[in-house]
Amino acid sequence: MPAIEVQRQLLPLFDSPNQGARFYNPELPSSEPFVPGHRTCAGCGPSIQYRMTSKASGDNTILVGPTGCMYVANSSYLCTPYNVPWAHTQIGSAGSFTAGVAAAYEAMIRKGKWKGAFPNIICEAGDGSASDIGLASISGALYRNHDCLIICYDNEQYANTGIQASSRTPYGGMTTFSPPGPMVPEAKTLFPKDLARMMAAGHPHCYVATASVGYPIDLMNKVRKGLNHKGAAYLMIYTPCQKGFVYETPRSIDLGRLVVECGLYPIWEWNPEARAYDYSFRPRNMRPVSEYLRLQGRFGHLHAEHIAKLQNFANQQWQMMGVELPEALIRAADAKNLVNMASAVEAAALAETL
DSSP states (O other): OOOOOOOBOOOOOOSOTTOOTTSOOTTSOSOOSBOSOOOOOTTOHHHHHHHHHHHHHOSSEEEEEESSHHHHTTSGGGOOOBSSOEEEEOTTOHHHHHHHHHHHHHHHHHTTSSOSSBOEEEEEEEHIIIIIITHHHHHHHHHTTOSOEEEEEEOSSBTTTTSBOOTTSOTTOOBTTBOOOSSOTTSOOSOOOOHHHHHHHHOTTSEEEEEETTSHHHHHHHHHHHHHSSSOEEEEEEOOOHHHHTOOGGGHHHHHHHHHHTTSSOOOEEETTTTEEEOOOOOSOOOOHHHHHTTOGGGTTOOHHHHHHHHHHHHHHHHHTTOOOOHHHHHTTSGGGOOOHHHHHHHHHHHHHO
């Protein structure tokens, strides 16, 4: 019997990728593959991302969930919030399990054992899996070009096990494994692993992009671009964690925009055909990093010199994308023009009472 050709889905893109999350968009599909009733924290960034991602991919989707927050909170007592097939795998086998699902469906379709279009296969791995423990298996899936989308929902820590530092935890971030003290006042001393660029550089035949829950249309378009790409795709998404970041619950989307506007989370795409980065996405505002830091308790210990160091890092990110720096951001990289984070927070609280 001749092999049957594998038919893949083609998902249309939405308009207005720079539109904020608080705007209603009538173009969004009514389908809800990820429904309420799960046990994630109020304001959970990863669960917001899960809903956006699954909504973009549609009902003909298979989700893979390595061990992490979204596995533990979403699959307790045989109850899950998924209206589509979902499977758990170990934290270190995200890539190999997902590759096996993709290869199996291709084989079944060619042999006539599965009717219909090839499903959208998405792996949702936290940064502990995607950046650390499961990095090798994910790299293998990308290198072998299995037809799947692997997402790193990046909450910048091991949140499931009690807020430990990961290789994606930012410089200055306080975790249980990187507490501030007299000897190390800044807490975490290392800058985060440049994970998405590693994936683009090491797997240039793949579609690779970054996104943030603060820009849902851009995020959902990149999900669809990754799924439309024939072969492997990788997407790293900023997903704030209320428990680990220590912020007011309603501010998740605000943080998702501020982290982009201050330059700490560059938004870009890797074009595998042109073998080039696309830096055309631009936030409407450019802000100093202090506006982002002051909303989070995990940065409340930082001194002026640490804030200046983070500002200098953000300025380098802007320059890497070819953006001209305004004078205000250049001045903000000098510690003499800054105050300690604790002093700034106290002053802001006092100002609200006057």
